[in-house]
Structure formats: structure tokens, C-alpha cells
Amino acid sequence: MSSPNAGAGDHLATTKRGFLSRWGSWIALAIVVVVALAVGTIGTTRPLTNADRLLNVSRTIKCPQCSGESVAESDAAISQQIRIDIAKRIEQGQTDDQIRQAYVDQYDQFILLTPQGSGVTSLVWVLPVVLIVLAFAGLAVAFRRWKVTGDLRATEADRALVDQALADGDGTGVSFDDPAGFDPEMGSGR
Amino acid sequence: MNLALGTAGVVLGLVASCAAVLTLAVGLLRGRPDLLRLGRVYTWLVLLAAVMAFVAMERALITRDFTVSFVAEHGSSRTPALFNFATLWSALEGSILLWVLFLAGYTALVGRKFRDRLTDPLVGWALLTMFVVCIFFFGLLLGPANPFKSFLPPVGFDGPGPNPLLQNNPLMAFHPPMLYLGYVGFTVPFAFAIAALVTGRVGEGWLVETRRWTLIAWGFLTVGIVLGSWWSYEVLGWGGYWAWDPVENASFLPWLTGTAYLHSVMVQERRGMLRVWNLSLLCATFSLTILGTFITRSGVLDSVHAFSASTIGPAILGFFALIVAVTVGLIAWRGDRLRSPGRIDSPISREGAFMANNVLFAGFAFVVLLGTVFPLLIEALNGKRVSVGVPYFNRMTMPIGLALLFLMAVAPVLPWRKASGELLRHRLLWPAWIGAGCIVLGVFAGQRGFAALLAFGLGGFAAGSAGRQLVLATRRQGWRGLVGRANGGMIVHLGVVVIAVAFAASSSNVRQNEFILKPGDTASFAGHQLTYVGMNEVVDSNKVQTQALVLVDGSGPYSPGISKYTFGSSVVGTPSVKSTFRTDIALSLLEVPDGPDNPVTLRVTIQPLIMWLWIGGAIMAAGTLLAAFPRGRRRGTEAVSAPIGDRKTRSSSVKIS
């Protein structure tokens, strides 16, 4: 059934068809991905057993005697003792944060394997993020600057230059750093 | 005899290196090509010296010659033969000796590979730089890390043998040599980078020509890191393979900057850009290997893997400072004049992807470095002690890792200069469906958790993209489509994806528990049955091992145990792991039971897909070999332009770069 305004309607119809044919698969894909991720994230997970909670908490508490291992991994006497204690606290119903706070009270900040962010210590979290964001911003600025000054459209002057060069029959060699020929699809493969 | 030979070797090496530096310096500054050609002779001398010292020490170790102090401190008549050979690198002085051997070998290789161009000042400066590094390491062997001190063994003396943790596993024989081949290998591109900066000749193909050296060094480093990870996993028994430990981070940092370089140099080849940045990456990589050497040996950062503390720290730190000073000085002096005036046309292009890649890898390296030294920083600032451990590193590096996976998927299909949306849509569709399929598969297999599923999806995406490139290449070129830089690179990407997926799966699905079992008891955990069968005692030449025999799901018996070494009475746990393609079940015995009928305490750690970590590493190694496969004889420094008329004139090409 053709629309009254044949030309414009056809154009619209083609654009719509074009849009779907261009993006259709991708939209379907996006739906699949979102649904799968949603199911995977908020779907029924196995409820955390006490053993799981013990593992989670012990992985964040440092073995005080070892070189950086957590109490979950270390076999030192003190680590075994701490694991027993954490298990006891879990049975008593303490939350993960309460358990961690109790250990900080007994041992001081170093017992936690994640530095708590306040003051200078928060630098370890903030600094990398800031630097990476700044670096990408710098890249964006550089791209903008390059775009403003560079334009690949040939001007009349360019055409005249090429015509003259061809007429002269003079071939000036051009080379980049890479001598091999390149494949626009894949690079030199060398 | 061994002492004399070894010391002679070290002295010869030091003297030859000093003489070489002098000769080359005079040759370069006075323009005397005859002196420059002598450089090659010196490389042979230095190699001879290193081999002498190495052979002397190994002979002493194998014959248990306790008149050599190193053997008296680390050798033993009770150590099995394979471990005696590997004892060389189990302790500090011997490890420096191994480093020197590889360094001399690489120097000689450079001398041979560039033998036709020794009179080129750039090669001269590169060799000079390598000899300076030789001076440092030979100097260490004569000074703070001297393995050839003499010792008077009393009658009936027997050495203690290497650290028990280092006698447990044959991987000990392979991990350090691979790692050092990687570390030392980076000296070569560094030397050429310095040479390029000094001579100002950064625009020619030198960095491209040394790219294969960098690739091979990077390959060794990759294998070394994966082997070290595997070794940790087998020995430490709690299922950990990467603990973001300072020594592990020290080996990872040069790997990160090296990977950034291997990608960024392609932009230099194609567009002539980023020359000074690439030079900086090479210098940073080498500096980080020296920094890593310092961290492993100085005791300033606490680590399970560190050598015992010694006086060598300040020397290495001083050398590190010297290298960075020279690099910074050269770049500050000449960097701006040597920068290329190129520009990138569009962020959606392969150049743009590599720029983003540079930022991400630099950021990754920064995070790892900051986290490693942060406790020192805080202690210096306000005296408090903080710990920065696995949770921090995992949380900070995960988004970077995911972003890198995304780039791995998109970049191979991006053309140079500019890409259109339609092109991307067309080329990425099938890889994207593979990624989506991986997420769905993961959900069906029981994987939960947003980050892990996202990692699966992006991994599938990247694998699909790499696979697409390989399929296209093999269609066009047959088996040669698997060989060469781009194709080998795609295979390496596949290996990285396998490792990433295995990492995501195993770290998000750890199940761990302890069981007290009497003989005959069965414990049920996470769908597996563990039956304690009984005790077993194994008496060896140097240790007594008490094992608990455990059947896992009816198969086995697996024998986690505790080894008591006869010398020094050190007690070390030896775990036992049941590995299948799906799951790894790691058992460790926590305490020696009092008697054969007493109950034992077993710790069980279950993780999926661990074996794929090692398989992924093997894929990466294979990909590196394929990428280094030679593809034709043209050198990077040759002119390529069609010469005007006369084919014999080489230098008449005009370069735009």
C-alpha cells in the first residue's frame, strides 16, 4: 500500500527499513545481553553459607605475621586462630563490617587489606582514577585540536600541485617508517 | 679450582666491559670506526667470562664443593640432582650470576646480528649501553653479591640446601631462567632506544628492527610470569595463583609497559608518530626490570617471594636512579626536537584504539606501582601502617581489564585512519554474538555476578574478533595466515582471553572449608566427596614427609602432606591438587596428626577453570613464537621507495615522517 506522497513516503519507508536492517541484529543482541546479565546478577543465587561468609571476611583481613597474605590463605597459627574467631563471630550474628571493625580495634588499621579511605590514605583510590580520567581528557583535547587543523578534503591548490607533479614526471619517493606494504584490512602481517 | 675459575671469570668480565666502554666511547667520540669494530671482540670476551663463572659455579654445586661459600650456604649432599643445578638461582648471588650469563649472551648476539653495521654510531652507542649494564652486574658479582668467597668447611660439613619451599617442585628449574631471559632481553631494545636518543636518529627503522628482540623478551617474560603463577599455585596450597604480592607486581610492571610498547610501535610504523613516547616506554620497561630486581632483593617491601635481605639494595637502587636520570635527561634535552609532527585523523581508528590502549596500560601500571609502594608512602608521611592487598588491586584493575578486553575486540577490525560506523557494525556483529553467547552460556552454567558475566561477554567478543581475523587470514593465505606479527598477535589475544575468562570464573567461585576427618570418614562439600583413607610417611634423602591419603570423588589417592626437612628442622606444607578441565580441588594438611588413627584437619579449596590459566599461557607463548616468525628479509632500516632510475642508489628517498 503506497502512501499518497509517493516520493517522500518511499524515502521514509526506506529509511525505516534501512534503520532496522542496519541496527536490527544489534538491537536483538542488546536485548539478549541485558536479559542474560540481569538474570545473572539478580537471579536466584545460592544463599551465602557461613563458610562462604567466613571466606569473604577472612580474605579482607591480613595475617598479622605474614608478608601480605590474608588469613584465608595463610597457615600460620595466628591465622588459624583468627579464622576460628571469625567463624565464631559469624555464628553470633555479627555483620561483616562489625567483624572488621572489631579487628581494627584490636590490631589497628593495618589488619585490613583494603586501605580505608580518609585523608591521605584515600589517595590510593582517588589518584589512579583522576589520572586516567585526565589522560583520556587530554587525548580528547588532542583529537579535537587535530581535527580542527587537519582536513582530508582536497583543495584546488592540492589538485593543481598533483597535476603539475604528474606533468613533470618526477616521482619523489615517499616512505614511512615501515617498509613493508600494508594491507588495509589487517596491517602488514609481518 | 672452582673458586679460581669463577673469580677469574668475573674479573675478566668486569675488565672487558670497562675496556669495551672505553674503546667504544673513544671510537664514537673521535670517529674511529676501527675501534668500533673492536666492540664485537669485546662481546666474545664478556661472554667467555660469564660462561667461565657460570660453569665454575655449577660445577661447584654439582660436586658439592663446600670450599665455595655459596655452595656451603645453599648446597647440600641431600638435595636431589635437578635441584642442585637450580640451586644456582635459588639464592641472591647465584641469581645475579644467571643474570650476567644471559646479559653476556644477549650482548654477544647483538654483536653478531649487527656485525655488518658495527661502524654505525647508533650500533656503537647501543653496544656501549649494553656494556655499561654489564659493568654494573659484573661489579655486583665482585662486590655485594659475591658467590665465590672462599670457605673452610669443617670435617663432615654438609650444607643446608636451598630453601625448602624451593625444593618442592620442578617448576623451580624453569621459572627463574624464563623470567630472567625476559628481563635481560629488554636490555637490548633499551640500549637501542638510548642510542637513538643520543644520535638523534629516531625517525629511521631502528625501533622497528629491534621489535623482534622486544617481542621475544616479552614472550619469555610472559612465560616466566605464568610459570611463577603456576608454581605458587602448586606449592602454596590455598588455591592462590596471583596475590598482587610486591615481587609479583615487580615482574608484572615491565610486562605492562612492554605490552603497551608492542602495540604502540605499530602506530610509529604506520604513521611515524609517537616516536618519543615509544622510546620512553622502552626505557621505562628496562628501568622497571631493575626496580623489580631491587624490590625482590632489598627487603623494603614485604614479600613471600623475596630473597633474604642483603646489602645489595642500595647498589641496585643507585643503578635504577642512574638509568632514569640518563633517560629523563636525554628526553628532556632532545625529546622535543625529535617528536614527529603527525596527527591522528579520527579517534575511531586503529591509531585511536592504540592511543586508548596506551592510556589504559599506563594507568594499569600506575595502579600496580602505587598500590605496591603505598604502605611505604603512608609510613613516611605520618608513621601509620596500612596494608594494600588483593581486594584493592582486584577492585581497581578490574575496570581497566574489562576496558582492555573491549579494546581487544574492537581494535583488530578497525582500519587505519578512519572508520565508519557501518564498517564496525558489519565487522563486529558475529564477534558480538559470540560474546552474548558466552554470557548466556555462563548464566546457564551457574555463573552469577555482574563483573564475571561481563568479563565472559567481553572475552567472547574479543575472542570472536581475533578468530575472525585468523579465519580471514587463513582463507587468504593458507597456513601462512597463522604466522607473522598480526596473526600471531591474534593468537596471543586468544590466550589472553582464555586467561581472563579463567581468572574471572575462578576468583568469583572459590569455595573453601576445613574438615576434621577420622580415617574412613567422608566429607561432602560443594558437590564433591572427600574420603580420608589413612596416613602415609615418605622418607627422602633430605626430608620426611607425612602425608594424608585422601580420595576425591572416589579417585586418587591424593596426598597432601607436611614435609619436615632434616636440616634446620623447617616444616613446609606440600599440598595436593586434583586438576580437571572443569575444576581444581586443592587439599592441604594443616597439622601433622599425632598418630595414624587420629583425625586430621584438611583444608579444601575448590575453584573452577584453573587449568585454563596455564593453557591460556601456553597459547600466548605459541602466539608469540608465531608472531616472531620471520616473514622476509627486508630490514627496517632499508629504504623502501622505488628509487629514481638507478636501483643502486639507496639514500635518495625523501622521507615524510
Place this chain on the structure above:
Amino acid sequence: MSDSNGDVDAAMLEPARRSHMARNSAIAVGIVVVALVVLLATGKTNDQRQPSAKIVGQVVPAVAGTTLDGASYDIDLHQGKWVVVNFFASWCTPCRVEQPELVKFAAEHAGSKDVEIVSVAFQDKDADVRRFFATAGGNWPVVVGDTGSTALSFGVTAVPESYVVSPTGQVVAKFEGVTAVALDSVIASYGGAAASAS
């Protein structure tokens, strides 16, 4: 848009002022590395570091339980006296090394009722503890059994560790490996207790 006579677009010329980006970034990196080197050069190794002692200055945690002899022990009943709480284990070599010092300290204050020692066995078996005291000496209460939580409440990181508790119930000092002289000097610096004249 169309230039004639080969006029070059000004934007294509190199900027007259050369950028100093390489130099500036190199100097910045250099400064950061200098800071890093200083940090690494002045960093303390583990053996140079002071043990963490959060408990010092706090009220002593509960120390209660059954002793080797079967009696019950509670530190609160010993208020008003100096108490040295010593965490040890029979499998720990430095503990064996420091035991004579504790014996000497106990002998010095044998007569006075103001200074006492109590040992707490950490992750140990009764038989081994008995053997330890039989060979190394020492005649004071030894708390055995489930002592793990006691150790954790003190912030014990390894054995041996000893804590000096003042008569008012405050932890005033912590030692990793103890000598009689050190214990005496701590007590003396807090006003001392009368040493026995023996």
C-alpha cells in the same frame, strides 16, 4: 577556499613556538621517580619496624580460664598488682629462649606479692606445655585450653609476646621476647613495686 599561486594554508605550517611537552613531562616523571627512590631508600624493613601496640594504654582485656593444675584463673582477681601476661607456645623456639628470663624475673620478685606472672599457652597441647615448663622451668599459673580469643583480644600477632599490666588494670607495655631487666625498668618507670629483698 581555493588559493592561488601555491599559497599554503597557514594552519599547515609548524607552529612557530616549539612545544616543550617532552621536556616538561620528562622533568615531571623525573621528580616523581626521585621521590620514589627516596621513599625506597628510607623505607624500613620488617625487622626495623616497631611492633604495633594498639593495646598499650588500654584496659587489660579479660584473661580467664583453667590453668595446667586445673585451677581457675581470672586476671581481675589480681588487681592491685603488676601482672606480666606472657603468650607462648611449646613449639616456638624464641619462647624457649626467653623462659629463663621470666624465671629470673619471678625469682627476683618471689618475696613480694605485688608482681606476678601468668603464661597463656597459644594453640598448644597440655602435655607439650607441661613438658615445656618441666624442662625450662617456671612456677606460675599457666592458662591452657581455648585461649585463642584471649590472644586476639590483646592483638597478638605471633608468639612470644608479653604484656605488662599495671595495678590499675592498664596495659602499659608490650614486648616481643622479654628480658628481666626490661620488665623491671618498665615497672620502675611507672613508680615501681617493692622488689623483694633477696
